Amino acid sequence: MSSSSSNVLTAFGTLIATYYAYNIFSFLYLFIFHRSTISRYLQPAIAPAASSTSEHRSWALITGASDGIGLGFAHELASDGFNIILHGRSPTKLAAVEAALKAQYPHISTRLFVLDAYPCSASAIDDYVRGLAKDGLCIRILVNNIGGGALVSPAFRQLTHFTAAEVQKLIDLNVGFPTLLTRALLPVMQEPALVLNLGSFVARIPGPWLTVYAGSKAFNMSWSRSLGLELRAEGRDVEVMGLVVGEVQSAGHPGPVGLVMCSSRTLAKSALDKIGCGRHTVAPWWRHAAILALVECLPDALLNWSMVRATRSLMEKDKKLLEADKRNL
Numbered sequence: 001m002s003s004s005s006s007n008v009l010t011a012f013g014t015l016i017a018t019y020y021a022y023n024i025f026s027f028l029y030l031f032i033f034h035r036s037t038i039s040r041y042l043q044p045a046i047a048p049a050a051s052s053t054s055e056h057r058s059w060a061l062i063t064g065a066s067d068g069i070g071l072g073f074a075h076e077l078a079s080d081g082f083n084i085i086l087h088g089r090s091p092t093k094l095a096a097v098e099a100a101l102k103a104q105y106p107h108i109s110t111r112l113f114v115l116d117a118y119p120c121s122a123s124a125i126d127d128y129v130r131g132l133a134k135d136g137l138c139i140r141i142l143v144n145n146i147g148g149g150a151l152v153s154p155a156f157r158q159l160t161h162f163t164a165a166e167v168q169k170l171i172d173l174n175v176g177f178p179t180l181l182t183r184a185l186l187p188v189m190q191e192p193a194l195v196l197n198l199g200s201f202v203a204r205i206p207g208p209w210l211t212v213y214a215g216s217k218a219f220n221m222s223w224s225r226s227l228g229l230e231l232r233a234e235g236r237d238v239e240v241m242g243l244v245v246g247e248v249q250s251a252g253h254p255g256p257v258g259l260v261m262c263s264s265r266t267l268a269k270s271a272l273d274k275i276g277c278g279r280h281t282v283a284p285w286w287r288h289a290a291i292l293a294l295v296e297c298l299p300d301a302l303l304n305w306s307m308v309r310a311t312r313s314l315m316e317k318d319k320k321l322l323e324a325d326k327r328n329l
């Protein structure tokens with residue numbers, strides 16, 4: 001081999017080694033050394049207008065907070081001292097969650113936001129937010145959690161096998177509702193403020209039979225980045241972070257917590273630990289982040305082949321569960 005081609009190879013090797021060393025360093029930094037800046041959002045209101053003392057403190061609005069990851073965020077933020085607005089569609093379920101939070105964290109205030117996110121009504125959202133503005137609450141955190149693929153059943157299907165109403169429902173819950181709520185709430189939020197958007201692995205590594213869900217989660221992530229950049233460019237002190245989520249135990253995704261599946265509380269805590277890291281999208285639980293990093297190193301053809309096999313096996317498992325449910329009814 002000539003010395004010039006050996007120099008080119010050495011330079012190429014150094015470049016690749018630097019790239020991987022940088023990625024490993026930023027992984028270790030994020031998961032071991034980074035310290036969350038969540039406490040900056042606990043600052044008291046600039047001009048408190050609400051009546052009771054605890055109501056003057058910072059509020060977090062969490063959508064889909066009656067169960068799963070949303071409920072995990074409600075507990076984690078309440079334990080950090082935030083007042084909580086719990087959103088959901090079932091007044092009974094929300095009242096039970098509110099009672100449990102008040103019992104566990106007596107120093108915080110809570111409110112309920114009962115609204116079915118499907119069909120998504122911009123005027124109902126605007127009316128609710130106008131009410132919050134009138135009450136002068138210091139809203140600093142919005143967690144756009146509501147969404148999922150299993151909100152229609154079966155979740156895994158060819159696009160043409162979904163009804164038009166099912167497609168609309170997935171788009172409303174995953175895209176329409178968070179976008180319209182954020183649009184309405186941003187002018188009312190006090191800075192510094194934080195917006196968290198729940199995404200999914202399928203946004204980065206989409207498989208078949210989940211087209212609408214995967215597409216809508218990709219929207220959530222690209223939207224987080226675009227919104228974060230826009231707010232920064234406009235001089236606003238609003239941190240926007242898209243959360244890339246793998247398997248999490250929840251009402252919509254039951255299963256044992258294990259090597260690749262964490263609890264909803266763990267996911268929420270991991271996400272809050274990453275606040276202030278400066279990234280617009282992040283996989284908050286370290287094992288999800290490690291899986292994603294490894295999978296994204298695979299060559300495209302191998303990745304596509306494995307995604308078809310993995311999603312087919314998930315689809316078959318889902319089908320068996322649904323058949324068993326039908327038999328047990």
Ligand SMILES: NC(=O)c1ccc[n+]([C@@H]2O[C@H](COP(=O)([O-])OP(=O)(O)OC[C@H]3O[C@@H](n4cnc5c(N)ncnc54)[C@H](OP(=O)(O)O)[C@@H]3O)[C@@H](O)[C@H]2O)c1
Nearest residue numbers: 064066067068069089116117147148200248250251252253
């Ligand atoms: N769990 C996972 O493995 C996983 C993986 C990747 C991404 N994610 C993402 O994480 C987020 C939360 O998922 P999850 O598994 O925690 O969901 P979940 O357990 O199914 O909980 C969904 C929450 O949304 C509420 N909800 C559902 N439909 C609604 C509607 N039409 N109007 C108002 N509220 C409604 C539910 O209320 P009810 O209690 O009344 O049903 C519940 O509080 C989603 O954005 C999902 O895409 C989850």
